[in-house]
Amino acid sequence: MKLEASARQTAQAVPNRIESWAKVTGQALYADDIEWPNMAYGCLVRSPQAHARILGVDLAAARSMPGVLAAIEGPGSSAPYGIMPSNQDEHALAVDKVTYLGEPVAAIAAESFRQAYAAARAVRVEYEALSPVLKAGAPEKSLPQVREESETGNLHKAVDLEFGDVATGLQTASYRREDRLFYQGNNHVALEPHAVTAFWQPNGQIVVQSATQVPHYVQRSLAKALGVPEHLVRVMVPTLGGGFGGKSELFPHEVAAALLSRRCGRPVRITLSREDVFYTHRGRHPVAMKVETGFDAESRIQAMSFESVLDGGAYGSYGIASTYYTGALQPTTYRMGAYRFHGERWYTTKPPCGPKRGHGTTQPRALLEVHMDRVARDLGLDPIELRRKNLQPAYSVTVNQLDITTSGLAACLDAVERMSSWKERRGRLPYGQGLGFACSSYLSGAGLPIYWNPLPHSGVRIAVNRDGGVHVACGLTDIGQGANTVLAVLAAKALGVCLERVQLTTQDTATTPVDLGSYSSRVTMMAGNALLAAAQHMLSLLTEAAAHHWEVPAEAVARDGEDFCVDGGGQRAGWTEVVRWAEAELGPLAASGGYTPAPPRGRHKGSGVGPSPAYSFSACVAEVAVDDLDGRVQVKRLYVAHDPGTPLNPQSVEGQIRGGAVMGLGEALMEAQAFNPDGRHRGPHLLGYRIPTILDVPEIEVAVVGEPDPNGPMGAKEAGQGPLNPVIPAVLNAVREAIGVDLSETPLTPDRVLRALERRRREEAR
């Protein structure tokens, strides 16, 4: 049996993944699979305490262990770094105190992993325990400061935004309501644990092969941490086993591998264990939220006030952006007269939180959609009808100054309403069963880069060789979402050649133009547009070469399949022949293109978070059954509609929608990055932290709606993150329908459901 995909593709047929063959045969190499000659193995020594002063690190015993090549500790080893320019608060190895259990303190390199591990256990660290700080928000009694350099105590960041007059809008409302929700934090659990190999070569160049979503940012931060110029650091990303936001910045193990390599003169591999991954974290923030909305007599939103308090963990990470994101996208689904947002992020002595699929928008979306359902109930309206009255229209500007282009939101509502037979079934199911609705929207790429610069967000260089092959170079990173396939397919389509001609070089900072990375659902939009620009250049070079050759004007040259020809004339030449004419005339053929989004409309502080070239839209209906004896919530079916603009790779879009929906299901029902009172993770392994298995997944009916977006490459928007968001509140709303109890905390584990039922029983008894 041969693969039918990819072998003889026309430019039109789209394979699921151009590299599927390598992944199904075991040939695909991930970061932990690549063997370097003379490679050594590293291991990090992690803190067993959540908060403690380091009194001393004794490496002597470890150094004398068999096979040990190098041992390092924090002080003096690296400069501080951080993903946000204003938050350079991280050290690879803790310097004077540890601020979460699992924080790296020292690192060992040895001949084998087992030797490194044994030596790491022989490192003696003396600690003076400090009280752990486990709750975000103003403390009742005074607590030690987590980041001692912070000028605002344990408050990391506070932001306030107001658009229009919210106070008046709420006061004059004909109906208003307030709701609260605590959204629990959770981990990405990409199946591949992080891994890196770093080689500090004798010539001063540092070559890093790492499982990262953002090679460009890792290059920048690593150069800073190591105190070397950026051009000496090369970051390459092998096949990546999933990211979901969890591999989106520089991590201690990457710095430590480089430092150990410098000490021992050999390439050093560090692979995280699953437990390490839960400590490295950067997952979804736990957020406590409150929303208050005033409606006019027509049930339209007059004003909304939204507050969120984020539990950030021990470091800044993406936290400033995360905080803004918890307030940014409420108005992209609902039109409102006025909007106010207050956000706070607090340092706690837990593994740092960061971006996870839906970055900062997932938690507020859960509350907002639960809130809208309760409003609909109060007003005696169908929940979908209430949303319809309030949709932010296509081609409009939101109250917080975001430009919406195409919107398939109304179509998403229609689709899930129809698929779920909402009108016929909602409210008619027996006790214990329910249907719940929610909708959402997401960015197709952040409008601004993480550090300010005027350069393209994505660049593509196309070379066409005399063998007729097309080489596309772009810094984008395929994290498993299919970015390489999209790039190759777009190149083939744009140049009018078959896919088998296209070869890619991606995810390598030395040989490709910069692409900022796989975050904010930006890759299809930005690398796609850069590719189209480069392809257009290349095509004009070839068209002109053909025109010269035939002595006709360039406009007379047309395409017929791969061939070039002259309309009405007899001239015709194959692709490779024209390539050779052009190379003879111009020398080796190369063309490049870049993409920079339009500047954001808003001018206020914080206006950089939220703008995007286009927004995707989603809706979900969840059908649940709740057992009120054991508290178990069973999701029986999901109906998900998504507007990704033109789906460039329909099978892949379906895969993103399903994968996102199931990840959302995990967040709704079972996943919690939770801690004991002493700061220990409750279960830093896949038995203690459950994610959905094949047995947990209900039937999911998927609809793809929408129209080509003028800003997207060939009309495309995103599908990677948006479809997750509505699933969680749809489940929450369905559970409310099923058992008549409002839940105020995620995930909906049986104990929470039982407690809520118990509360209701007590209230009814009174």
Place this chain on the structure above:
Amino acid sequence: MPESVLRLIVNGRPQQLVAADEMTLLEVVRDRLHLHGTKDGCAAGSCGSCTLWVDGVPRLACVTLAKTVQDCEIVTIEGLAGWWGKQHAADAAELHPLQAAFAEQGAVQCGFCTPGMVMGGAALLRDTPSPSRAQIQEALSGHLCRCTGYEQIIRAVQAAGRRMLDEA
């Protein structure tokens, strides 16, 4: 650290090596035999990424001590097509139908779970040529996938099963 001589037949080829008694089969396959197709997602028996066959039975290599499978026949993802070819007197370059189906049905995203899933699914199809949805779910319940949401994996197993029956 006690060591012993380990004899295995891996993907049809006899192998003999000296290995520490505490070595897992996963370490032997990946680090000593350089067959990196078998993945390590948790090293604790919880994710299924390390699934390979020991005497035809899918096993979690990360929680199998190598010395407990002395003289056994091991098939890893790299050897699956060869195993299939032998059964069906087919060209060694051909894929097992499930490998092809995974690629065609969109069952592969990041691909990290794929080798384990394919080994688990191929064992199911060998014993149960047209499995029901429930049988597929049961057989793959120990395999985590964080990317696909599983539906396309179920479709791939079903499609491969159909194709194997058609061609039988």
